Amino acid sequence: MRIHDLNVWAILAATVSAFVLGGLWYSQMLFDKAWKKANGFGDGEPQSAGGLVFGISFILCLVMAINLAMFLHDPKTDLIWGATAGFLAGFGWAAMGLGVVSVFERRPLSYMLINGGYLTLALTVMGAILGGWR
Numbered sequence: 001m002r003i004h005d006l007n008v009w010a011i012l013a014a015t016v017s018a019f020v021l022g023g024l025w026y027s028q029m030l031f032d033k034a035w036k037k038a039n040g041f042g043d044g045e046p047q048s049a050g051g052l053v054f055g056i057s058f059i060l061c062l063v064m065a066i067n068l069a070m071f072l073h074d075p076k077t078d079l080i081w082g083a084t085a086g087f088l089a090g091f092g093w094a095a096m097g098l099g100v101v102s103v104f105e106r107r108p109l110s111y112m113l114i115n116g117g118y119l120t121l122a123l124t125v126m127g128a129i130l131g132g133w134r
Contacts (some may be wrong), residue, residue, distance in 0.1 A: 006069045010133035014065040014126035019058050021125060023117045038111035059123075068123065069130050082131015083124050090123030091116075 035046065054111055068089060072082055095116030102112040 003066075003070075007068070007133055009128070010130050011062070011065045011069050013133065014068070014129040015058065015062045017129060018061040018064060018122040021058065022061075022118060025114075025121070031114050034110055035114050038108050038114060047100050048059050064123070065126055065130070068126055070132050072127065076133070077131045079128050079132030082130035085131070086123040086125065087120060087125020089127070094099060094119035094123060095132035 024030060026032055047119060071089070072078070073084055077085075098116050098119065123131045
């Protein structure tokens with residue numbers, strides 16, 4: 001497989017999906033307060049994320065999308081397998097890896113559930129996009 005054989009548009013769409021989902025997931029509509037509590041942040045912490053934080057986050061989402069696209073680069077891959085592989089990567093690797101780190105850092109269960117839930121859902125959606133957009 002050569003990297004230039006990958007669907008660049010699907011990779012960009014998957015990147016944007018994870019980035020937007022993260023914005024919603026950690027917003028005041030969903031898990032903002034619980035996430036801040038799980039991290040031990042006080043009122044007003046952390047300060048508003050600046051452009052650098054968003055830029056680095058976008059690049060990291062892009063790396064995740066490229067990596068998942070490489071794993072899914074097979075002619076038999078479809079939306080269902082893409083979503084399944086994304087879920088398995090998100091839950092089985094990312095969330096469980098975060099869980100191991102969380103245990104050693106003595107983080108509350110809510111920390112692992114919120115962050116691991118985001119990673120699981122983000123990778124599932126990314127996989128669906130990458131698998132479905134052939």
